[in-house]
Amino acid sequence: MRAPSTSLPLKLDRVGYAAGSVEILKDVSLTLPSGPPTIVLGPNGAGKSVLLRLCHGLLTPTTGNIRAGNLPVSTEQTALVFQRPVMLRRTALANVTYALSRLSSQERKTRAAELLARVGLPHLAKRPARRLSGGEQQRVALARAWARDPEILFLDEPTASLDPAATHAVEDIVREIAASGVKIVMATHDLGQARRLARDIVFLNRGRVVEHTPSEQFFTTPASPEAAKFLRGELLA
Amino acid sequence: MSDVSNAAALALNLVLSGDPGLWRIVTLSIAVSFSAVVIAALIGFPVGAALALGRFPGRATLVVIFNASMGLPPVVVGLAVYLLLSRSGPLGSFGILFTPKAMVIAQAILVFPIVAALSRQVIEDLWAEYSEQLRSLGSGRAASIGTLLWDGRFSLMTVLLAGFGRAAAEVGAIMIVGGNIDGFTRTMTTAIALETSKGDLPLALALGMILLVLVITVNAGAWGVRRVGQRLADA
Numbered sequence: 001m002r003a004p005s006t007s008l009p010l011k012l013d014r015v016g017y018a019a020g021s022v023e024i025l026k027d028v029s030l031t032l033p034s035g036p037p038t039i040v041l042g043p044n045g046a047g048k049s050v051l052l053r054l055c056h057g058l059l060t061p062t063t064g065n066i067r068a069g070n071l072p073v074s075t076e077q078t079a080l081v082f083q084r085p086v087m088l089r090r091t092a093l094a095n096v097t098y099a100l101s102r103l104s105s106q107e108r109k110t111r112a113a114e115l116l117a118r119v120g121l122p123h124l125a126k127r128p129a130r131r132l133s134g135g136e137q138q139r140v141a142l143a144r145a146w147a148r149d150p151e152i153l154f155l156d157e158p159t160a161s162l163d164p165a166a167t168h169a170v171e172d173i174v175r176e177i178a179a180s181g182v183k184i185v186m187a188t189h190d191l192g193q194a195r196r197l198a199r200d201i202v203f204l205n206r207g208r209v210v211e212h213t214p215s216e217q218f219f220t221t222p223a224s225p226e227a228a229k230f231l232r233g234e235l236l237a
Numbered sequence: 238m239s240d241v242s243n244a245a246a247l248a249l250n251l252v253l254s255g256d257p258g259l260w261r262i263v264t265l266s267i268a269v270s271f272s273a274v275v276i277a278a279l280i281g282f283p284v285g286a287a288l289a290l291g292r293f294p295g296r297a298t299l300v301v302i303f304n305a306s307m308g309l310p311p312v313v314v315g316l317a318v319y320l321l322l323s324r325s326g327p328l329g330s331f332g333i334l335f336t337p338k339a340m341v342i343a344q345a346i347l348v349f350p351i352v353a354a355l356s357r358q359v360i361e362d363l364w365a366e367y368s369e370q371l372r373s374l375g376s377g378r379a380a381s382i383g384t385l386l387w388d389g390r391f392s393l394m395t396v397l398l399a400g401f402g403r404a405a406a407e408v409g410a411i412m413i414v415g416g417n418i419d420g421f422t423r424t425m426t427t428a429i430a431l432e433t434s435k436g437d438l439p440l441a442l443a444l445g446m447i448l449l450v451l452v453i454t455v456n457a458g459a460w461g462v463r464r465v466g467q468r469l470a471d472a
Contacts, residue, residue, distance in 0.1 A: 058372055075375050086370035089388040091469075098384075099374050128469070148375065 036199035085141035135166025247439030273344030281352025306350030315413030
């Protein structure tokens, strides 16, 4: 187990983000405490990816502010797994060692090999990462993000383009990372996945947080009509 | 026709007999062009990377200038270097006009914009793909340049080949600044130009054949390295 996190709770205070004249997020206030995974649900274009990038520090809010613990957010304390992770033109192992810049080269190799084993890919360490299947690449990406030793791990629809078996493998790894004390914040539009992993659900629609409720409550008695519609598979206006 | 076949036979004989004059010309050519490419790469890659990642006023103008400079006429570059290095020129005191050093300088000037412009394109394309991921992995801008150069290594090798091709094939610049002095600054291309105009076809042909074989060998070697390297580490 890791030392108590300093990045949590993650607090968003009236955060807005606009790209040019297009408002992508509006007035988002959230508090994400430590503990089991938070799932960000919402239709395409709701602003899930932008929300995660803001929390990870890749984007800067246009209005409002985000604090991790008492600090500004940074890519040092958090990690992000992209929907389509970019594999460096190197071996799977070298992709993981790349994220371990703080260690000596021998420690990096040992630690990277360990992480590849934990995501179930020890046999593919020497293979060029870009030749791996989509599911294997996503697992390398998880090992690479894990290597950053983050306090919060953001995942942006990591299984959106994977088959059920690969999705299952990714979910198992996410559970293992969560069990090691890392706060998981994961965007998805897969309701089954949200049910399987979430303790609480942040439901986003059209750039606004419509509700933030515990998982069981969200799936049985959603507080908002939008969430109820989304759960019934209806289109949201 | 028989002139040509006689010349070809003589040429083959020159190559096979290991004529010392011939080999001096060949080794000097390789040394000059190779040195020019190394110097151009040492300056060109960082400049290309800076142009690819930098955001500063005048960047677009510089990109256009470098792209245009890939087509610099060798004789014009030769003339400019000649004026710089001639006794009365600003760098005349170095006394290196009509030496291999002057030839390396002239060819490096010709190759530099090719390396800078093409590597700028390679690195910029790679940066578009990598930037968000590298930032997420905590890699700063300076560290990212190293990553981009390494991950673009196979494309950048092709850039070097383009530069080497330019240097190995050009005659105008080294003719002007080297002077084609027998045994000292005579290279394959300048010798071919001279011997052809003198009517000594065997030597010209022999040099032409060697030059072609050399360029093909260098490119084949690079291709092999690229193939093996990609199988081991790349996609």
